[in-house]
Amino acid sequence: MKRNSLFILILLLAVFIALGTLQNRHLQQLRASEAFYRWILAAATNERLFSDQSEGYDDKSLFMSIADATESLLPEVSTMENTGADPIRPVSRLGMVAGEQEHRKTLWKLVSGPVLAQQRQRFLDDARQRKLLFAKDIQYAEAQASGVNVFNLFFGFRKVAATFVWIQVDRFWHQGMMYRMIPLMKTCVTLDPNFVDAYLLGAWHLAYNATAKMVDTPQALKTWSDKYQTCLGEKERYYYLAVDFLQDGIQKNSDNYKLYFDLGFAVYKNKLQDYEKAVKYLTPATYKMYHDRWVPRQLFICLELNGQYEKALEGWQQYVKEYPESQSALETAPRFIKRNQAFIQEKEAEKAEAEAKATADPVAAQLKRKEAEEHTQAALRLWTELNEPFGDYRIARLHALDLGNEGRYIEAIGVLEKARWDNLSSFDEASELIMEFKQKGNIPLSVSEKKAMLRKEEGETCTGQPAASK
């Protein structure tokens, strides 16, 4: 009897060990699918937003094979608008679907199902051989390569280790040891790839604090960077280090709006004045993710700076509808709505003027000039209603352009001279217009204007720049 009960117990033990083993295998498969899913999200973000960073790795070919296999199985995403994707570069359906949070469940079902079993196995094999760039910070994928890796360090307590490393980074900052901060910041995000604040503060240190006491590098001292396809000095190099740092963060945390916002607003808008790129990153942060209210506001400002007045106007009007009681909707939005309306009128006036000049038919030309005049009057009215220094400058500019068209260059220069000192934010634009009028009217340029002209003639060239990019 006793022997029988022991036998039953051992049998029961064997059954539970077998069930545990099966569940273990099932969990291994689930974790493999999870790693595969997260890698697809990172590779899709790379396809949508960045130029290919995985040269020398297998990410692209594997991603494309998955994209081909799932083309007919994924829901159609009708438009690329608001994704931040470059409209010229083709983006696969997988790349687009992965960017939409509403389709994540569908994507997960596909990724964990039998349809992609072959690709999933290839993913694990490639991860084992370290052939995938975007799998490097995915725990299960990393474990394929070495079994024990950075994730097992501290017996799973690596997140708190990352936090303590960050405290050291903070200390180095106060001691002014920027050169020591950079490797430690990278250690931090290696230990914890989801440490979004490390990415944000790290990029802030690089773009703002490290460069705070540096002067802008003169164009002649800059050197060409193949990686960034632009001329860089020491100061500008820090800006691009911040760009790299934030892009790395976006790859690993593709749904966090803060990273997109800091890349678009803090670096591209404020530091590099690259409004096109700023719009590119602020757009998905505004339309594809949960965000704070200042995100769309900055997008609309960048759209205006990038000359996309219609979109900016539409955005502001939508913002007022969404948050009618907010201070921004009551105070800020009406000003920007007027600004964009005025800019649209100015643009229309310029367009009509150009068409009038282009046409041979004097009647049509007359009509176009009349149309241009109407648009200009509308713009003047809006700038007057705006009642702020920037509006006054735009009025002065329109007045100066009128005078210039009549050949009254000295008067036009006089108007602009006063306007540029009254509104310093438009100083450069007014100065360029003054130089243009001086050249047209054969008026001698000042020494600084001559220097500016020479710089302009030299263009944005630098040492080592290939002829094709000049």
Added chain:
Amino acid sequence: MTAVIDSFRGPWCIAVYTWREGMRKKTLVGFLVLSLLVIFGSSFMSSFLDPSAQSDMELKLIKDICVTTIAIFGMLITVFISASVVPTEMDNKVIYTVLSKPVRRVQYLLGKFLGVQLIILVNLALMGALFFLAIYLKQRILPTLLLWSILLTYFQFIIVSAFTFAISCASTSSVLPTIGGLFIYITGTLTEYLKDVFTRSGQTGELLDKIVGYLAYALYNVLPNLMHFDLKDQIINRAPNDPPTDVLIPNLIAYGLLYAITGFIMSYIIFRRKEM
């Protein structure tokens, strides 16, 4: 039905008395107080950081420190209590009194095991509640994902607890099971290394090399892998309704339960024929 209820009445009484006795242990209370102090103190850790760096860094600091504290102290409490309940009763001879009553060994063992789980759960609940409060006071939003994290922590502990309990049934003092429990936790987090052994095996072409590889692979599949529960650390920073997380949670719970039952059956096999 009455017979089933009656058969569970004995274990339940033992469980409650084990819990009462366990909560009086000074070492355990020491661990608990220390962990609560660390969780409470995590709110002040942000004073090490620059106040001008406006960010959620403070919240991240609290989350990381609290999760780690719960994991470390929770694990210590789990190992300590699972390792000591049976050997202590053998040492002070209480077990003889209990087993002389109409209580079967399996009922006694089940009661002890349930009592250990009650102690772990109460400790986790206390630590979790303070953590919950610290996060709530900071962000003024109920951190529901935290509850899942604490639940997964428990199912990780139940595996360690069950196997430590099994070792304790074979031992007469709590020293060996305590060391065994710590060893189970450490090796449990390094199980993935066995897969690497399997992947690299066979390179020399020798039979022994291959055998070692297959053995490693078999162990990799059979032994509990505590790194599966790493989700408990990640879940706090993830978006709600993340599809893989939703699927993983019930599977991890089932995994924890299966190995807990396995550990308990092992305990009983050892304990049923023990001379005392």
